[in-house]
Amino acid sequence: xxxxxxxxxxxxxxxxxxxxxxxxxxxxxxxxxxxxRIGAIVxxxxxxxxxxxxxxxxxxxxxxxxxxxxxxxxxxxxxxLSTGKTTALPANIATSGDYYAVSPDHKLVAFNACCSxxxxxxxxxxxxxxxxxxxxxxxxxxxxxxxxDGSMLVYQQRPNTRERLGNLFVWNAATGxxxxxxxxxxxxxxxxxAMLPSFSADGKSILFQLPRGWSPPDxxxxxxxxSVPVTGGKPTLVRRNAGSGYYSPDGRWLxxxxxxxxxxxxxxxxxxxxRVAQGDLGWMRWSPDSTRISYSSDSGGIYVLDVATGVPTxxxxxxxxEWLDNNTLVVAHPAT
Numbered sequence: 001x002x003x004x005x006x007x008x009x010x011x012x013x014x015x016x017x018x019x020x021x022x023x024x025x026x027x028x029x030x031x032x033x034x035x036x037r038i039g040a041i042v043x044x045x046x047x048x049x050x051x052x053x054x055x056x057x058x059x060x061x062x063x064x065x066x067x068x069x070x071x072x073x074x075x076x077x078x079x080x081l082s083t084g085k086t087t088a089l090p091a092n093i094a095t096s097g098d099y100y101a102v103s104p105d106h107k108l109v110a111f112n113a114c115c116s117x118x119x120x121x122x123x124x125x126x127x128x129x130x131x132x133x134x135x136x137x138x139x140x141x142x143x144x145x146x147x148x149d150g151s152m153l154v155y156q157q158r159p160n161t162r163e164r165l166g167n168l169f170v171w172n173a174a175t176g177x178x179x180x181x182x183x184x185x186x187x188x189x190x191x192x193x194a195m196l197p198s199f200s201a202d203g204k205s206i207l208f209q210l211p212r213g214w215s216p217p218d219x220x221x222x223x224x225x226x227s228v229p230v231t232g233g234k235p236t237l238v239r240r241n242a243g244s245g246y247y248s249p250d251g252r253w254l255x256x257x258x259x260x261x262x263x264x265x266x267x268x269x270x271x272x273x274x275r276v277a278q279g280d281l282g283w284m285r286w287s288p289d290s291t292r293i294s295y296s297s298d299s300g301g302i303y304v305l306d307v308a309t310g311v312p313t314x315x316x317x318x319x320x321x322e323w324l325d326n327n328t329l330v331v332a333h334p335a336t
Contacts, residue, residue, distance in 0.1 A: 090128025110144040181232040201251030250290040283320035
């Protein structure tokens with residue numbers, strides 16, 4: 001289009017115009033507009049190409065092995081998902097634990113053995129030094145998980161009878177203080193039932209599962225997901241008919257197992273289940289960058305699922321795994 005001021009001047013001022021001047025001005029302006037549009041299109045194409053190249057580089061760094069790696073039947077094996085290389089944790093950690101959780105700064109590891117009546121939770125440096133017990137010496141601990149900032153550790157602690165649910169405790173890494181955050185009914189026996197606690201992305205609350213109602217031990221078929229503040233208090237129902245819940249580190253998603261053994265992903269605000277896997281599954285864990293989920297299948301093996309595509313890849317034989325970083329799993333082979 002012609003410049004507005006130029007057209008206004010030509011229309012209102014008494015000037016002598018050359019024949020065809022107005023038409024030439026219109027053509028000139030149209031050419032300028034076309035050149036600007038072409039320039040914008042070229043810029044967009046270049047930016048898209050740069051983004052695609054960057055994405056390809058990132059994906060290449062996070063590639064999975066073409067076939068699964070046969071992990072030795074030993075606890076505490078670190079698996080590099082890009083190369084398939086395996087490295088054992090220090091012997092005192094590997095031989096004393098069946099469940100592991102590495103702190104976000106990779107300096108500490110929490111672990112406990114399965115599944116004797118007295119299996120306390122320990123914490124040690126990642127090199128195996130300064131090992132010490134964090135749960136009560138008289139009780140059994142289970143399934144510890146770190147807070148996002150690494151300042152706290154949550155775990156389930158139950159009496160040696162093993163038939164009581166026990167409660168959730170939070171251990172302060174700076175002070176060593178233990179705080180009970182739940183007050184679960186201890187009047188019934190539930191069998192060896194795990195509450196599987198984990199922190200929310202902001203570290204202010206703890207997600208855990210509880211059986212609904214009461215039935216004979218080892219026959220609890222229904223569970224719900226609950227949340228409780230890290231300081232303790234009244235639990236809040238998060239989702240019915242769901243268990244093994246885990247929030248994504250970016251705070252956007254919740255993954256859980258439905259009652260019909262579907263591995264589901266939903267928004268943290270709720271919503272319908274996006275089924276990404278089905279079967280006898282367990283031990284779902286988000287990668288630190290929230291792009292992948294590892295899980296175990298009783299039919300055999302540990303899988304890593306790409307959340308964006310919904311494609312799972314078998315990466316190892318074994319029991320279950322925890323993420324060390326975005327490209328490394330710590331694989332465990334529980335005794336039972």
